[in-house]
Amino acid sequence: MHPNEDALNAYVDGTSSASEAADVERHLASCASCRQTVDDLREILRAVPTLDQREPPARAWSRIERAIALDADRGHAAAPRAGARISRAAIATWLAAAAAIVVATIVGLRYVPAARQQSAAARADATEQASAAAGAQAVEAELRQAEAHYENAIKGLEQIANAEQSSLDPRTAATLQKNLAVIDQAISESRAAVRAQPASEPAQQSLIENFKTKIGLLQDTVALINEMRKGNEAGAAQIVSGLKQKGN
């Protein structure tokens, strides 16, 4: 009889008792399959310390900077009039306002579809179908709420990006526009899929992921504008490089 997985893991960790370890070793001597499992587990544990640290994207610091600025001046941000040129002094406040919207979206709406839970409930028996249907409606309502928040965040970021886009070099602006067009098309398609199949979890996930992608792209744009204003060429170049990769 094979040792169970807990016994093999404890053996690999060196936490088995002497008699348990001896039992495992006796078994391993005659079982290629368990030897392979032990070898694989050891290899995984050897590989873990070699994992690299990840560098956060360049826009991450800009987002933190804006969140800190907002923290210091909460509640005093004002949206610019439509079509008005935003003054340099006002931009910092405005960027903070956008960050607030995005932070609110992220903190308040880590959207997690509950459909998985409800699908399990629906399988249980016929008496639970009614509650599953109610659950599906709740999922739709949650999705609509998430959609509205994402759209708000996107609108705020778009206003900033559009107002300041003239300060970007034309090729970068073109890359951004191209990327935005692609993601807008994807949003439009996933929205249509959700409308056609409101209970479809993949469709819901796809729509939310596309919103997130667009927010990320707009955040990159705002971060780029910020870096250029600070004269940080290296930071700007890093963001542009990321934008080009996303566009390929």
Next chain:
Amino acid sequence: MAAAKQRLPIPFPSKGSSEGADLDLVARCQAGDAAAFETLYRQHAARIYTLACRMAGSPEDGEDLLQEIFLQAHRKLGSFKGDSAIGTWLYRLALNHCLDYVRSRQAKMSRITDTLDAETSLEPVARRETPIAKLDLERAIERLPEGCREAFVLHDVEGLDHKEVGERLGIAEGTSKSQVFKARMKLRGFLRGK
């Protein structure tokens, strides 16, 4: 009995910095020097972002967590007394924030591990005949079901013992063990394409 491995928490030094320089940097941050806070961020962001990505299971959520952690650090830095290294203080703050996030997400999802198990076993990351590629392992960790991923990251990656993992995650020590073991077996399955 086979010799038990002594797992030590991974040290958390500031990147290219000495203790004296750290204290000076913290003092400047506490005095409101924005450039000093950016330096603090540059020194520690990668370590914290890596932890956040692994705990959250995605780079997108990891980035959100990174922002929230440094915003909180900025708010709380005034209370830093220098009892530990600034890196250790930041790490604790980051870990606690990641755990809060994990707990709130788990409360919302009320454990969907079993459902996810079925999904995550569909597509192997890679069929492995050569030593494990780091990138494959990172991706496989991201795909671990909630619950066992956090336990694996805290125990096998961050070096906490099962008792501490249990305390941090609000689970029994034995549950921490079984979650870590489950995570390893799943990683094996992902990496071997089984």
